[in-house]
Amino acid sequence: MFLSRFRQIYALYRSYMAPSEFTTQVLKCESATISFNTTSDEPTIASAETLDALKAAARHLVDEGQTVVFPTETVYGLGALALDASCAAKIFSTKGRPADNPLIVHVSSFSMLNSLLPPNYDVPKSYKILMKHFWPGALTLLFPRNGDVIPTIITANQSTVAIRMPSHPVARALIAVANAPLAAPSANTSGKPSPTKAEHVFRDLNGKVPLILDGGACGVGLESTVVDGLHEDGNIRVLRPGGITVEDLERVLREDMHDVGNIPKVLVHKRDYADEKMERAPTTPGMKYRHYSPSVPVTLLLTMPSLSGSQATQPFTELLKTLKKESGEQPMKIGVLAATDSKLWETLDAVHGVDWTRFPLGLTEDPGTIAQRLFDGLLSLEEDGVQMMFIEEVEETREGLAIMNRVRKAASESIRVTID
Numbered sequence: 001m002f003l004s005r006f007r008q009i010y011a012l013y014r015s016y017m018a019p020s021e022f023t024t025q026v027l028k029c030e031s032a033t034i035s036f037n038t039t040s041d042e043p044t045i046a047s048a049e050t051l052d053a054l055k056a057a058a059r060h061l062v063d064e065g066q067t068v069v070f071p072t073e074t075v076y077g078l079g080a081l082a083l084d085a086s087c088a089a090k091i092f093s094t095k096g097r098p099a100d101n102p103l104i105v106h107v108s109s110f111s112m113l114n115s116l117l118p119p120n121y122d123v124p125k126s127y128k129i130l131m132k133h134f135w136p137g138a139l140t141l142l143f144p145r146n147g148d149v150i151p152t153i154i155t156a157n158q159s160t161v162a163i164r165m166p167s168h169p170v171a172r173a174l175i176a177v178a179n180a181p182l183a184a185p186s187a188n189t190s191g192k193p194s195p196t197k198a199e200h201v202f203r204d205l206n207g208k209v210p211l212i213l214d215g216g217a218c219g220v221g222l223e224s225t226v227v228d229g230l231h232e233d234g235n236i237r238v239l240r241p242g243g244i245t246v247e248d249l250e251r252v253l254r255e256d257m258h259d260v261g262n263i264p265k266v267l268v269h270k271r272d273y274a275d276e277k278m279e280r281a282p283t284t285p286g287m288k289y290r291h292y293s294p295s296v297p298v299t300l301l302l303t304m305p306s307l308s309g310s311q312a313t314q315p316f317t318e319l320l321k322t323l324k325k326e327s328g329e330q331p332m333k334i335g336v337l338a339a340t341d342s343k344l345w346e347t348l349d350a351v352h353g354v355d356w357t358r359f360p361l362g363l364t365e366d367p368g369t370i371a372q373r374l375f376d377g378l379l380s381l382e383e384d385g386v387q388m389m390f391i392e393e394v395e396e397t398r399e400g401l402a403i404m405n406r407v408r409k410a411a412s413e414s415i416r417v418t419i420d
Helices: 002-017 048-063 085-095 110-116 125-134 169-178 198-205 246-256 276-280 316-327 344-348 367-383 400-410
Strands: 025-028 068-070 077-081 104-106 139-144 160-164 211-214 225-228 236-240 266-268 298-302 332-338 354-360 388-392 413-418
Touching (some): 048 068, 048 077, 048 169, 068 169, 068 198, 077 085, 110 160, 125 139, 125 246, 198 211, 198 367, 298 400, 316 332, 316 344, 316 413, 354 367, 367 400
Parallel strands (some): 068 211, 104 160, 298 388, 298 413, 332 388
Antiparallel strands (some): 139 160, 225 236
């Protein structure tokens, strides 16, 4: 145990002392030219330009032991070889990520997954169902860690490892071309909003990574859903809501296990149960530290009726007038994120002397679009130079659960208001 810990610390030390300046290259990858079939783990890549870009990225990863940024269907990831502690350590130094925040391992095939699991491990039936429906895709599953294969730096010394198979063709093809599983958190400075476009990454990590693969905007826009199904009760615990909704999980388990007497329950951390021990030593990212915060203050506007029955503290217009009074004669530039059909937009014009920068997120009835645009909105408003941001809450159903999970971590304060 001591020797393993020493190697982890030494790997981190080496990564911090190594030169960190790169001339960051951005290479285009055409997702439509990449395909996988059911009979082979290898991708077919029709575009020579895309194949060259993937090979270049694989050389940086495998031959040079560097980090590389690549798109996934959730957010852009900062990848490194998952089975090499010194390579994985560069993820932490590049992001400024705390060492006790574990990483997710990405695989391109089920044969690669099996190579990471303990010998003779019997995958639970619930996992087989979830993988059938959502792999490749935005679902991460916790598995027992094979100590002979997975370095402790990946799991922050935990006994489990988080693994997923991305559905984005560029991500899956890169893992296959490199022929190695990749550890890959979001490709941003630790604590900032996750990038969903290559330009988001370039603005943040230019000079810190050698290569960014540009595969266009991410389709989901929020990180993967992380599930722990390793408890004796057989229930599914959602440690981090994300691209696969709780309703999705419940539906497929109900459909595929209808002939079983005890269908697993889907329990959401902090909504349906608490686990203080896990919160102190997380088994998966996104649980312990503040995340998703831009460089300016973010205020969450609570506009829905409180479940506890408490009343709103003030009208939104009064809040704006107070802010305007506090700023004096100085012009204010405020960014606003809300559903496209929110009543909030009509209220903004009631207060003069404010330069509003608006970022409609999508219709209330389409939380998937709101999720896809959330991080782009935070980063775009930050780039526009706003002094602060307001973001309106959404209903915590479907993708709304993951949206509010991210918004609460991004916001420095929450204020309950009424909209006139």
